[in-house]
Amino acid sequence: MYKTTKKGESNMSKIKQYIETSVENAVDKIIKKLSDGQIDFDTCKTKILELDNLSMVGIDSENVDEVISENI
Numbered sequence: 001m002y003k004t005t006k007k008g009e010s011n012m013s014k015i016k017q018y019i020e021t022s023v024e025n026a027v028d029k030i031i032k033k034l035s036d037g038q039i040d041f042d043t044c045k046t047k048i049l050e051l052d053n054l055s056m057v058g059i060d061s062e063n064v065d066e067v068i069s070e071n072i
Contacts, residue, residue, distance in 0.1 A: 016056070023057050031071045044068055 027048055034044040045064055054060065059067055 019053050020056050023051060023053050026051055027059065031068060035072050041068065
């Protein structure tokens with residue numbers, strides 16, 4: 001169903017990897033704004049939870065505080 005590249009990866013796995021990287025980069029940018037003092041903790045948390053596809057990187061409302069604290 002999905003085409004396979006020369007390296008054996010399917011297009012679907014490349015798309016998944018791209019989405020995961022995009023979400024991780026978006027979270028990193030929001031946390032950087034917190035550490036730079038541009039936003040407060042609650043705003044940081046809200047902005048992260050508003051991102052699409054968070055579940056693909058294992059972030060949810062239960063662990064977002066921990067993710068932020070570990071990356072400040």
